Amino acid sequence: MKRHYTLLLLFVGLVSLTTAQNQKITLEEIWGGAFRTEGMDVLHSMKNGTQYTVLNFDRSSKSAAIDKYNYKTLEKVETIVTSSDLPNINYFSSYTFSKDESKLILATDVESVFRRSKLGKYYVYTIASKDLELISENKIQEPTFSPDGSKVAFVFENNIYIKDLEKGNTVQVTTDGKKNKIINGVTDWVYEEEFAFVRAFDWNKTGTYLAYIRFDESEVPEFSMDVYGDKLYPTQQVFKYPKAGENNSKVSLHTYNVASEETKEVNLNNAYYIPRIEWTNDEDVLSAQVLNRHQNDMKLYFYNVNKGAEVVLHETDKAYIDVTDNLTFLDDNSFIWTSEKDGYNHIYHYNKNGKLQNQVTKGPWEVTNYYGYDEKSNHIFYQSVENGSINRDVYAIKLNGKDKERLSSEEGTNNATFSADFSYYINSFSSASLPTRYTLNDSKTGKELKGIVNNDALLKKMSSYEISPKEFSTININGNELNMWMIKPKNFDPNKEYPLFMFQYSGPGSQQVSNRWMGSNDYWYQMLAEKGYIIACVDGRGTGFKGAEFKKVTYKELGKYEVEDQISAAKKLGNLPYIDKSRIGIWGWSYGGFMSTNSILKGNDVFSMAIAVAPVTSWRFYDSIYTERYMQTPQENASGYDENSPLSYPELLKGDYLLIHGTGDDNVHVQNTMRMAEALIQANKQFDWAIYPDKNHGIYGGNTRLQLYTKMTNFIDEHLGEKPDNISEPKTINN
Known part of the structure; x- marks a missing residue:
């Protein structure tokens, strides 16, 4: 009996182990945070180099604290401030030190404007005295200490103000700011999105001057979005959005003398774009980077407040120059x-x-x-x-x-x-x-x-799931060795034919094939692999980190070479003996949606299914800075815009197509999807689509992502899913 009992325990253990390793990934787990990785909050390194601070939240007390740690021991040294000790603040969501680290700006009641811009109530906290001072009764933008910590510059309703923390008074630096007309000290929509910054002012080394960019967007066309909300009548959001070829803001650079309150305009020879300004280590010298409209001519100016501006560096490129923060x-x-x-x-x-x-x-x-x-x-x-x-x-x-x-x-x-x-x-x-x-x-x-x-706990947790390795390789397409990854079902059988589902993004300088841990989509791909799909991703021409020539080959032809590469890759993969060439799908989001749409049209003999989420369908609809960097203007390059736009050939659709967009997308407007839908309707082509009310480019919030990925999964299952008796002899690869 004892021996039988031991064998029974062994059998039960083996069954339990097998069951544990066969756990299936679900969409509810993916979007419920079951596979979320543990990370580190953004830290601020203290001037002494031996300590750093982190913003910590206490969920039980719903309070925030800035805690100081020692690099060498990683142990907490002290709590600098906690919101539970501050009478007027329940919690704060971010903080900024003064240069001497004696004061802090604490952000509260923050609301998003666009991708990077925010409005909020901000306080100055003096560490030694524990004094707390509200900077403004209004919600303001980008409060920034002067170098000596005695003043704070900020923007309110498109005007710049400076508060003197010692005297308590506030000086208004500019007076002409007006919504959808003039902006001082913060960027307009397209600068924020494409040049990736919001604060357009900078203190000099001694705090005697403030430099700022002024945006005159009076002649920039307006874009409006309906906001459906939950009231009886919808509202409208109206903002300036320069589409390709349209008027951009007229920009100018100014310096403000804090003592004399005098403002001067810097002569930059009618600069078209000013994507970066920064004071040098000389208190009298300001640097400004200037780009022409084509973004292939970059000048670095040094402006001496006493002598004027001169060009110290001039770069040109046959295609375009990327702006960085590396200066x-x-x-x-x-x-x-x-x-x-x-x-x-x-x-x-x-x-x-x-x-x-x-x-x-x-x-x-x-x-x-x-x-x-x-x-x-x-x-x-x-x-x-x-x-x-x-x-x-x-x-x-x-x-x-x-x-x-x-x-x-x-x-x-x-x-x-x-x-x-x-x-x-x-x-x-x-x-x-x-x-x-x-x-x-x-x-x-x-x-x-x-x-x-x-994340050892996550790694241990993942061992109970049917995880397939991401296999990295290269594939020779159109004379180039392209990076690729592939995920096969865990129980992969080389004698069976599997449907192929391809993912890509393909935008200029991007990368999807990289050796890093899984994101949410990777878990989804694992789930699809469990269901019997092979997933693959190929970074085609135009993507990044393989040199300028490889990246810039798509110049003036977005959607041409990238689409050719995806079609050719799908054909080559379709000739593998274990892939069913009659069931190849492709999907993408944003630029990837533009690509997947083009692929199912131009590659209608290769792709039987495509999903496009928030796609650009014509670069004529997208913003000026991004689009013209790669395409010049529509007036100069009409063929480049139209010959690679899916709106030009909707009649080519043969396969199953799912089109998805959020109506609150301020980036890639839902106009793109509406025009694509109308083109398909007039071509008498059947397609599926889903519209997400008031959702932005990320299409999230509440159960939105779960519902979205459920819809996409069902669409894949319906149109690429396993067919009965799908076992066959291996195919011969056609080279």
């Missing part, structure tokens, strides 16, 4: 700059007059992140794809380009956050098989000093 001024006012001028994105050092000192990094690979320069050790720290375009590593190199050292050691995606004195960095690492792990590392050697956060 760094050294103590002698020489500067570090990144550029693609040798065909790959690299780091350069120029003297204060714009003369090239040396090219710091070189090689047929890209610098993907610039972390900063340490004057003490004379080292630049950066991230690159030198170890393969799907990987990211952290490097250190001397300013003269010598003694390069790879600091990261594990193959995958490494990213660093350095302490203020560059003595330590926190490394985040993940790969396709390992979830994100945060460690404290020594900046001189890269040596791991201590683990901080890991």
Whole structure:
């Protein structure tokens, strides 16, 4: 009996183990946060370089606290301030230190305007005295300390104000701000979206001057969106949105003398775009980056408040120049700059007059992140794809380009956050098989000093699911070796034919094939693989991190070469013996929706199904800065716009097509989907579609994502799903 009992326990254990490893991923789990990774809140490195602060929330008390930690021990040193001790604040959602770290700006009651812009009530908290002062009774934007912490500049209703914290008075710097007319000190919609910044003012080194950009958007056409809400009548949101070829804001750069209250306009020779301004280490010298409308001519101006402006650096490109935040001024006012001028994105050092000192990094690979320069050790720290375009590593190199050292050691995606004195960095690492792990590392050697956060619990949890490995490879398409990943069903049988479901984004400089841990869509792909689909992703021409030529080949022809690559890849994969070429689908979101729509039309003999979420259907409908960077204007390049627009050939639709959009999308307007629907209707083509009321470009909120992905999954099952008796002999690959 005892022996039988032991065998029974062993049998039960094996059954339990098998059952545990066969757990199925569900959409409810994906969008309910079951696979969410543990991360680190954004930290602020203190000036001393040995400590950092983090904003922590206490769910039980619903309070917020700024806690200080020690880098070396990772132990909490003190709580600088907690909202539970502040009489007027329930909690705060972000904070900013003054330069001397004696004061804080605390953000409360914050509401979003667009993707990056926010309105809120802001307080100044003095750490030593524990005094709390409301900056303005109104909801304001971008409050920023002067360098000595005695003043705060901010924007209210498109005008700039400066509050003197010592005297208590507030001075209005500009007076002409008006909604949908004039903006001072913060960006208009298209700058915010495409040049990726909101605060368009900057204090000089001593706080004696404030520089700001003024936007005159009077002649920019307006766009309106109906907001359906839950009231009897809908409302309208109206804002300035320059579509390709239309009028942009007229921009000008100004300096304000705080003492004399005098404002001067900076002569930049009728600059078309001013995507960056920044004071140099010289209190009298302001830098401004200026672009022409085509964005292929970049000038870096140095403006001396006493002498005027001069061009210190001038770059041109046959296609376009990307704007970055990498400009760094050294103590002698020489500067570090990144550029693609040798065909790959690299780091350069120029003297204060714009003369090239040396090219710091070189090689047929890209610098993907610039972390900063340490004057003490004379080292630049950066991230690159030198170890393969799907990987990211952290490097250190001397300013003269010598003694390069790879600091990261594990193959995958490494990213660093350095302490203020560059003595330590926190490394985040993940790969396709390992979830994100945060460690404290020594900046001189890269040596791991201590683990901080890991996701071992998630990794253990995932072991009970049928997870298939993401297989990385390259595929030769149209003469190029393209990066690809593929996910096969766990019980993959090479003698069986499987439907193929392809994902891509394909936008200029983007990347979807990368060696990093799973996001929400990856869990969805695992779920689809469990159901019997093969999932694949190919980064075609125009995507990033393989050099400027590879990326910029799509210039003036968005949707041509990228679509050719997806169609050719699908054909080649369809010839594999285990893929059913009659059941190949493709999907994408935003630019990816533009691509999936074009693919099922131009590749109607290859793709039997496509899903397009929030797609651009004509680049004529999209914003000026993004579109013209890659296409010039419609007036100059009409054929480039129209020959690659799915609106031009809806009659080509043969397969099953699902079109999805949110009506509150301020980025890719629902107009794109409405025009596509009308084109298909007039071509007498049947299609499916779904409209999400008041949802923006991300289409989320409440159960929205769950409902959306349920709809897409059902559509895939209906049109690509497993057919009965689908076992066949292996096919011969046609080369």
